[in-house]
Amino acid sequence: MIKVNGLHKKFGKLHVLNGIDIEINKGEVVVVIGPSGSGKSTFLRCLNLLEHPTDGEIIFEGVSITSKHNDINKQRQKMGMVFQQFNLFPHLSVLENITLAPRKLKKLSKEEAEKKAFDLLKRIGLEEKANNYPGQLSGGQKQRIAIVRALAMSPDVMLFDEPTSALDPEMVGEVLDVMKKLASEGMTMVVVTHEMGFAKEVGTRVIFMDEGRILEENTPEELFGNPRNARTREFLSKIL
Amino acid sequence: MDFSWIGQYYPYFIAGTVNTIVLAFFTVLFGVLIGIVVALMKISKNRLLKFVASAYIEFIRGTPLVVQISIVFYGLPVKFPEITFLGMEMERFIPGIIALSINSGAYVAEIFRAGIQAIDKGQTEAARSLGLTQAMAMRYVILPQAIRNILPALGNEFVVVIKESSIVYIIGIAELMFSSSIVRGATYRALEPLLLTAVIYFILTFTLSKFLGIAERRMRAGD
Numbered sequence: 001m002i003k004v005n006g007l008h009k010k011f012g013k014l015h016v017l018n019g020i021d022i023e024i025n026k027g028e029v030v031v032v033i034g035p036s037g038s039g040k041s042t043f044l045r046c047l048n049l050l051e052h053p054t055d056g057e058i059i060f061e062g063v064s065i066t067s068k069h070n071d072i073n074k075q076r077q078k079m080g081m082v083f084q085q086f087n088l089f090p091h092l093s094v095l096e097n098i099t100l101a102p103r104k105l106k107k108l109s110k111e112e113a114e115k116k117a118f119d120l121l122k123r124i125g126l127e128e129k130a131n132n133y134p135g136q137l138s139g140g141q142k143q144r145i146a147i148v149r150a151l152a153m154s155p156d157v158m159l160f161d162e163p164t165s166a167l168d169p170e171m172v173g174e175v176l177d178v179m180k181k182l183a184s185e186g187m188t189m190v191v192v193t194h195e196m197g198f199a200k201e202v203g204t205r206v207i208f209m210d211e212g213r214i215l216e217e218n219t220p221e222e223l224f225g226n227p228r229n230a231r232t233r234e235f236l237s238k239i240l
Numbered sequence: 241m242d243f244s245w246i247g248q249y250y251p252y253f254i255a256g257t258v259n260t261i262v263l264a265f266f267t268v269l270f271g272v273l274i275g276i277v278v279a280l281m282k283i284s285k286n287r288l289l290k291f292v293a294s295a296y297i298e299f300i301r302g303t304p305l306v307v308q309i310s311i312v313f314y315g316l317p318v319k320f321p322e323i324t325f326l327g328m329e330m331e332r333f334i335p336g337i338i339a340l341s342i343n344s345g346a347y348v349a350e351i352f353r354a355g356i357q358a359i360d361k362g363q364t365e366a367a368r369s370l371g372l373t374q375a376m377a378m379r380y381v382i383l384p385q386a387i388r389n390i391l392p393a394l395g396n397e398f399v400v401v402i403k404e405s406s407i408v409y410i411i412g413i414a415e416l417m418f419s420s421s422i423v424r425g426a427t428y429r430a431l432e433p434l435l436l437t438a439v440i441y442f443i444l445t446f447t448l449s450k451f452l453g454i455a456e457r458r459m460r461a462g463d
C-alpha cells in the first residue's frame with residue numbers, strides 16, 4: 001500500500017532522515033518507536049507530504065506521490081492523520097469538524113455528511129457531543145473526535161503521531177481503545193507511540209528508529225522479547 | 241473667542257464632515273481589499289509575490305503620506321474625470337481615495353498577516369492532512385479564526401484613517417480640514433474654526449471607538 005525508497009530529509013544542515021526503506025501492506029499496524037529526535041514524526045509527516053522529502057520516493061497505492069506532477073490532495077483524502085495536539089478546529093462544532101472535509105471534497109450533502117458523522121460518533125459513544133465545541137471537551141474526547149474526523153473521509157490508511165502523549169494518564173485508555181477497535185476492523189495504521197502495551201497487543205510490526213534510520217524491525221514479540229540491535233536493547237531498557 | 245461666524249459657515253463643516261466620512265469609508269473598504277491580497281502574497285511560498293508584497297509594505301510605511309498623496313495627484317500622468325457627484329469633485333476625490341487606500345492597504349496587510357500567522361500551524365496541517373487545498377484551508381479554517389484577532393485592529397485602522405484623511409486637504413478635497421481653512425481665509429480667524437474641526441474629528445473617532453468596543457465585546461461574548 002505504501003512503499004518508501006531511500007527517503008532522506010534535511011532541515012538545512014540537519015540530516016533528519018537518513019535513507020528509509022520500508023513497505024507497508026494493507027491491514028498492517030506498524031508501530032514506530034525510537035528516542036526523541038530520531039525522526040519518527042518527520043518520517044510520518046513525509047508519508048502524506050506535510051514534510052517534503054529531500055530525496056527518495058514514496059509510492060502510495062501505485063502512485064508516486066513524491067513525483068512533481070502529482071496532486072497530493074487526492075492521496076491525502078485516503079490518508080488520515082492524527083496529531084499529538086489533536087488540532088481540532090476550535091471555531092467549528094464537533095459535527096462541523098467532522099463534516100467539513102467530506103462536504104467540501106466529496107461534495108456530500110449536509111444531511112449525508114452528518115448521517116455519516118453521527119454513525120462514527122456513535123461508535124465512540126460521543127454522539128451527544130455533536131453540537132459542542134472543541135473547547136468544551138476533555139483531551140481524550142478531543143482526540144477521539146480527531147480520529148473520527150479523519151475516518152469521515154474513509155481513508156485507506158491512518159497515520160498517528162503520538163496520539164496519547166498530550167493526554168492525562170486517565171484518558172489514554174479511551175483513545176487506545178478506539179485505535180484498537182480500528183485495528184481489529186482491518187484498518188492499515190502507522191503509529192508513532194511510546195505505548196508499548198498497545199504495540200504488543202495490536203502491532204503487526206514494530207520499527208525501531210534512531211538517527212534517521214530504521215535500525216531494527218520485527219514482530220512485537222521478537223523485537224521486545226529478543227532485540228538484536230544494541231541500540232534497540234538500550235532504548236527498550238530505558239522505557240520498559 | 242468669537243464663534244459668530246458659525247451661523248454663516250456651518251454648511252461647510254457639515255459638507256466637510258460628510259466628505260471626511262465618505263473618504264474614510266472608501267479608504268477602509270479598498271484598503272481592506274488591498275490588504276487581504278497583499279497579506280496573502282506576503283505569506284505565500286512564491287518568492288516574487290513575497291518580495292513585491294514586502295517592498296510595497298516597506299515603501300508605504302517608510303514614506304510620508306503627504307508625499308504619497310502628492311505623487312498620486314500631481315505626479316501621475318493620469319487624467320481623473322472632472323465630474324462632480326453630490327458636491328464631491330471626482331478629479332480630486334478619486335486620487336485622494338486611491339492614495340489613502342494604497343497607504344492604508346499596507347497597514348491592513350500587516351494586520352491580516354499578523355492575524356493569520358497567529359493561528360497555530362497545526363490548524364493548517366490538520367486541514368491539509370484531510371486533503372483540503374491551501375485555499376480551502378485558508379477560507380474555512382484559518383481566516384474564520386484569524387478574523388477574531390483582525391477585526392479589532394481593523395476598527396482601530398478605521399479611526400486612524402479618519403484622522404489621517406485630513407491631509408488630503410492639500411490637494412483641495414473639501415473635507416473637514418479644508419472647511420476650516422476656508423473659514424480662516426474668509427474671517428481671518430484661525431483658532432476657532434480649527435477648534436471646531438478638532439471637536440468634530442474627536443466626536444467622529446470617539447463615537448466610532450465606542451461603537452467598535454461594543455461590537456468587540458458582543459463578538460467575544462458570542463464565543
Ligand SMILES: Nc1ncnc2c1ncn2[C@@H]1O[C@H](COP(=O)(O)OP(=O)(O)OP(=O)(O)O)[C@@H](O)[C@H]1O
Binds near residue numbers: 035038039
Ligand atoms: N520543521 C523543522 N525545522 C527544523 N528542524 C526540524 C523540523 N522538524 C523537526 N526538526 C528536527 O528534526 C529532528 C527530528 O525531529 P522529529 O520530530 O522527527 O523527531 P521525533 O523522533 O518525532 O522526536 P519526538 O519523540 O521528540 O517527537 C529533531 O532534531 C528536530 O529538532
Ligand SMILES: [Mg+2]
Binds near residue numbers: 042
Ligand atoms: Mg515526534
